[in-house]
Amino acid sequence: MLNELVSELKSHGVNIVKVVDISMLSENEKRGYPVAILIGVALSPSYIYRLSKENIFDCSEFSEKEKAVDQLAEWTANFIVAKGYKAYAQSERNLSNGFFDVDTKTTPLPHKKIAMLAGLGWIGKSNLLITQEYGSALCMCSVLTNAPLRTENKPIIESMCGECNICKNICPAKVIHGTKWRVNSNRDLIVDVYHCEACLKCLANCLWTQKYMRNYDSK
Ligand code: SF4
Ligand code: SF4
Known part of the structure; x- marks a missing residue:
């Protein structure tokens, strides 16, 4: 089932599919599901280039891919349910029905935490997930399930932000x-999410995102 699922998702433009065991998490986080699937779609290097070099405010591709990855997570949940298992897509639409705390802007199990369990990256000083391959140029969604999928947890990667303060x-x-992130860091000590203007400058200008952009350009 996993191979079929991954192959379908990749044919729809998904860059990353990771499956992790979440059975060790609190009941509040895992809500009865032992497995989580992380789905990631990368932002294009040309979009990153425009965001970082042209000093523009343009959320178009980001919004489009956030919506697309949500739809792919919902499609994934339906695919798993059709195979006879339970699955819950953590799409914005589903989370807004009681699992997104509007006051604190938090969800019980953020996609970023699933990504960290998969060893994909760390939380940057920007509070974004930073990966070595895409920097923070990833739109993510996740699916919780009881399907018996092969999981691949990896050690948590510690912050590689170093002395950088670009964001x-x-x-x-x-x-x-x-503030440099550590496991169990308080989010509010890293970023004031309540006054963020969602301009994406921290995302586009992160040195790891820029590295992704340059790597692509040089191919
Ligand atoms: S205001 Fe812009 S640069 Fe600052 S945290 Fe928010 S998205 Fe990032
Ligand atoms: S810009 Fe620098 S400090 Fe900010 S998240 Fe990226 S690597 Fe970390």
Whole structure:
């Protein structure tokens, strides 16, 4: 089933599919499901280039891919249910029915946490997931399931932000505090999400995102 699923998702433009065991998490986080599937779609290098070099405010591709990855997660949940198992897509639409806390802007099990269990990356000083391959140029969604899928958990990667403060310095709203993330860090000590302007400058200018953009350009 997993091979069929991955092959279908890749044919729809998905860059990353990771399956992790979440049975060790709290009941509040896993909500009765032992497995999580992380789905990631990369933003294009040309979009990153425009965002970072042309000083524009343009959420078009980001919004489009966030919507697409949500739809793919819902499609994945339906695919698994059709095979006789339970599955729940953590799409924005589903989470808004009681699992997204509007006051704290949190969900019980963020996609980023699933990505970290898969060893995909760390939380940057921007509070975004940073991967070595795509930087933070990834739109993600996830599916919780009881399907007996092969899981592949990896050790948590510690922050590789080092002394970099690009995101902090470029943030027009000055909401990034420059705090290096550690496991169990308090989000509010890293970024003031309540005053973020969603301009994507931290995402596009992160040195790891820029590395992804340059790698693609040089191919
Ligand atoms: S999206 Fe913009 S305002 Fe929000 S943290 Fe990043 S740079 Fe700052
Ligand atoms: S810009 Fe620098 S400090 Fe900010 S998340 Fe990226 S690597 Fe970390």
